[in-house]
Amino acid sequence: MKLPADSTHPFVRLLRSFWVPTERSxxxxALASVVVNAGITVTGAGVRVTASGLGCPTWPRCTPxxxxxVLHPEVDPLNMAVEFGNRLLTFLVLAVGVACVLAALRMAPRRTSLVRLAWLQPVGIVAQALWGGLVVNTMLNPFTVGMHYLISSGLIAVCWLLYARSGEGDAPVRRITHRDIRRLGHVLLAAVFVLLVVGVGVSGTGPHSGDALASRFDFDIEAIARFHADIAYAVVGLTFALLFALHVTNAPRPARRAALALFGVELLQGVIGYTQWFLAVPAMLVLLHVLGSTLVWIAALRVVTSLRSRDREPAPVSPSPTETAAAL
Structure with missing residues (x-):
């Protein structure tokens, strides 16, 4: 397919962005894929807090x-609309993932690292959609619901890595901070993931199950919420330690800015978390807390990728005619 080279039509520019891609496009x-995967994670939480988890009681059909x-005597039309709307967003996420694959395949020169990362998106999205069917068929079992969120977190990580790698070269990793600081960044990222996992346990124990028929984890809500808060304190402490280490070693500004942004998002997330607890977990604050957890995860990924770089491998240089003659 040949596209006009100088067209100013928005649709043509959109097609060119993945059919004749540049590093910028x-x-x-890749950044769009981060946004849409984060967005569907938050809207999925919206399905849960509005008790719309079984608004479409079957899968892949909405109704049997x-x-x-369609109107169903046992399902509220609003709940059905909310759940079906979230299902439709899957097609938008898939479309962005396919665009990433096409852009990676048509990059000149083609970079195998980007192609592999890009292919993980549509594959992961299809797997996530199939898991969504399991969520419905298990009547919103808290384990399947929690895994739904964690799979989305994994997809966000893949999308962010594609974004970071597309702005780098393919040379071996080069540290731009001290080795121990980079290790601290990896420990921090692991701690954030543990925080997300325990947060899933809190959500699966709390009042917002997605539907009155859904089961709950048999945990003590106060105990697991306190455990979640303890891990959050550890994460904030690790972030402060990393921020301090980057400052005293005069690390590159992007790394310091990434750590500072993570620290700020964590503090805001803490305010939301404590407020929702003392206000008996209102639905709107739960939704904001899920948004905050997604932003914390993205910010932590940004921190880790800011602690290293990859140079662009030099293009092979053809020998001059004089050098060739001398070699002969």
């Missing part, structure tokens, strides 16, 4: 006899 699609919402 590749990064733009229809793929689209």
């Amino acid at each position: 590749m990064r733009a699609w 006899d229809s793929f689209v919402p």
Whole structure:
């Protein structure tokens, strides 16, 4: 397919961004994939806090006899619309993932590292959609619901890595901070992931199950919420330690800014968490807390990728005619 080279039509520019990609457009699609995967994570939480988890009581159909919402005596139309709307967003996420694959495949020169990362997106999105069917068929079992969120977190990590790698070369990793500081960054990222896992346990024990028929984890809500808060304190402490280490070693500004941004998001997330607890966990604050957890995860990924770099491998240089003659 040949596209006009100088067209100013927005649709043509959109097509060119992945059919005739540049490094800039590749990064733009990768960033878009981060945004849409984060967005569907938050809207999925919206399905849960509005008790719309079984708004479409079957999968892949919305109702036993229809793929689209139809009036059903046992399902509230609003709940059905919310759940079906979230299902439709999957197609937007998939479209962005496919655009990333096309852009990576058509990059000149093609970079195998980007192609592999890009392919993980549509594969992961399809797997996530199939897992969503399991969530419905298990009547919103808290384990399957929690894994749904964690799979999304994994997809966000892949998307962020694609974004970071598309702005780098393919040379071996080069540290731009001290080795121990980079290790601290990895420990911090692992601690944030543990925080997300325990947060899933809190959500699966709390009041917002997604539907009155859904089961709950048999944990003591106060005990697991306190455990979640303890891990959050550890994460904040690790972030402060990393921020201090980057400052005293005069690390590159992007790394210091990334750590400072993570620290700020964590503090805001803590305010939301304590406020929702003391206000008996209102739905809107739960939704904001899920948004905050997603932003904390993205900010932590940004910190880790800011602690190293990859140079661009030099292009092979053809020998001059004089050098060739001398060699002969």
